[in-house]
Amino acid sequence: MKFSNRKSNKLENISNMEASFTIFQALTEASRCLLCYNAPCSQSCPADTNPGIFIRKFRLKNTKGAIRTIKENNIFGGVCGVVCPTEKLCQEACSATKIDKPIEIGKLQRFLVEHGWETGFKPLERVPLRKEKVAVVGSGPAGLSCAAELAKAGFKVTVFEAREKVGGVLRYGVPEFRLSSEFLDREIEDVTNLGVIIKCNSRISSGGVDNLLKKGFYAIFIATGLLKAYKLNIPGFDLKNVMDANAFLETARSKNRYLITRLVKNNNVAVIGGGSVAMDVANTCKVLGAEKVYCICLESFAEIPAAKADLEMARDNFIIIKPQSQVTEILGNNNNVVGVKGTETNWIKPNLFIPSNAKKVPGTEFNLKVNAVVMAIGSGPDSGTVDLCSTIRYKKNYLIKIKKDGVSTFDKDIFAGGEIVRGPALVVEAVADGKKAAKKIIKRFS
Ligand SMILES: Cc1cc2nc3c(=O)[nH]c(=O)nc-3n(C[C@H](O)[C@H](O)[C@H](O)COP(=O)(O)OP(=O)(O)OC[C@H]3O[C@@H](n4cnc5c(N)ncnc54)[C@H](O)[C@@H]3O)c2cc1C
Ligand code: SF4
Structure with missing residues (x-):
């Protein structure tokens, strides 16, 4: 079973995941591991997946043992290998960074889990049931x-x-x-x-x-x-074609995807937010045929909270990121979105990334022509x-x-x-x- 066929960050199809490592790539990557004692990568995994051990086992050709280590420690080892912001977790701690670049731990983890599925290896077995x-x-x-x-x-x-x-x-x-x-x-x-x-x-x-x-x-x-997506209560928030990120992404994954395609295709879209969810929305807009997609957020480029991989994907799909900016009004005509008004911002106090700490910079007002707005400002x-x-x-x-x-x-x-x-x-x-x-x-x- 192979799950992946996308070869780069440039999205051509909404359903294609990025390609996984081949076995040759996986072995080559594992061979760069320094086999650290008290592996810092393992200490940095919140779920104790223990990359230090599974990479060591794989490198020593104990592939089944490596898969067992992952799945015993993290039943979502495959998913985490795909979606974890590893650059802020295990890979940030990796000692190989000092010599060259960190080991691609997430990709190795994903490869091993998929390899287990493809070869029919079952690392976990059912145990007799207790009464509770x-x-x-x-x-x-x-x-x-x-x-x-x-x-x-x-x-x-x-x-x-x-x-x-x-x-x-x-x-x-x-x-x-x-x-x-x-x-x-x-x-x-x-x-x-x-x-x-x-x-x-x-x-x-x-x-x-x-x-x-x-x-x-x-x-x-x-x-x-x-479950509940937050919405910005600014003028125009209740216009048709203003959605929250949860509803947008859920519809885009469903049989009603055509509704989202209809909303964004050949249109300009403003996404409000700078996190990974905002990037997911923006990239989805692009792959469904949007013209220009803006991500408007309060943070500067250096402060944007989105994971590196999501930002790279946004860059490769020509998303226009407007940092240190806020939308102040959504403009409408006949209840349809026709644009957004905004202004550039600065932080009042440093290192406090909350909306109430942002101040408008006079003389930086802007207008963007868009036909849809998606708010990706968090959920509660x-x-x-x-x-x-x-x-x-x-x-x-x-x-x-x-x-x-x-x-x-x-x-x-x-x-x-x-x-x-x-x-x-x-x-x-x-x-x-x-x-x-x-x-x-x-x-x-x-
Ligand atoms: C668009 C998006 C992209 C993300 N991307 C990443 C990423 O790349 N990497 C990453 O690490 N994290 C990512 N996250 C965050 C990550 O998805 C969450 O941290 C994680 O899913 C939280 O898991 P959970 O089990 O707490 O809740 P959820 O995944 O929200 O699951 C809760 C479940 O409980 C069910 N439920 C709710 N109420 C009831 C009820 N009363 N009765 C029965 N069932 C109920 C819901 O239907 C839901 O299925 C992303 C989040 C979003 C929104
Ligand atoms: S920190 Fe890096 S080099 Fe050290 S064991 Fe972990 S993956 Fe290998």
Whole structure:
């Protein structure tokens, strides 16, 4: 099974992921590894995937052992190999940087996981079932990592997922050209192969977590993510052709993609935001035939929060980034977007990258002709998630309050993790939370 055929960052087709390493490229890359003692790369992985060990095993031709190390430590090892901003994690710490350039750890990780799938190697096996049942709410990377870890310890795990399909943001947000459905399906199969039961179209609603406990689930892990996209409340925000990034990306991944194509094709689009989500939106616009795509953000080029790979893709697809700028008004005609008005900005205090710290620079006002606007300014928890459970506590912004360990709530039977606890975060951090919560649950019942 081969998942990839795109050879560069230039997007020609919305569904083609970047090409994976060939075995020759993978071996060559691994041969550059310095086999560090106390490998700094391993210490920098939030989910303890342990690249120092899997690269060493692969280099010494123990390919199965390498795959086993990845999958035992990180059930989403393939996905993380693809989507992790490795330049800020394992690769940033890599000792090879001092000699040449960091080892491409993410690409090696992806290659090994795919190699396992292609050769039919199954590094993880089902274990005999114990009597305890655990419920997981949400099938994003946090929920599924917790579920997999618990299944490996023999718990009967049921994952309740509100949506039609499994995977959370990986399914509904990240575009296919970065992470194809086929690749994600294959990685999720590794979770279900452990015996995890996933029930889709099964939203846990008001009081639902209390009910699960009453139904005999010994413990619950809540990983409901951040569903609600924020919108800028500026003049024109309610015009037709103004969308939020979540709705935009989800529609672009669905059978209704034609609606997005209709919105952007041969048109100019303004994307508000400078994070990876904004770049995903901008690149999607381009691959669906948009003319000019602007990414307008408050940060300077050096401060832009998007991952390096996403920025490189934006550059190669001719996205026009307008840094240190803000949109002040969306202009309309007959309820249709016809442009945006904006101004350049500076920070009032240094190193505080929040909108209230930006000040307009007089005399720098600009107008751009665009036909659609997409706001990619972040997401927060849905207020509807606060009454899932009567015994846990929430913060003012509806994130779940947890104890110092990062996953225990104020109810001993209920754990939480991923973005519903952390706020906006990374896949690998969601995986780390899922693993940690599972360890706590296993400890309680052993
Ligand atoms: C467009 C986009 C691109 C991104 N790209 C990257 C990237 O390249 N690299 C990276 O590391 N991170 C990326 N992220 C962030 C990453 O996707 C998240 O950190 C991660 O998905 C969070 O995982 P989670 O399990 O906490 O939540 P989610 O992935 O949001 O999953 C939560 C799940 O819970 C379900 N749910 C919610 N409420 C209920 C309920 N009441 N009952 C049942 N189910 C419910 C939801 O339907 C969803 O399936 C991106 C995010 C976005 C939006
Ligand atoms: S830090 Fe770099 S060189 Fe050292 S073990 Fe990890 S990948 Fe190899």
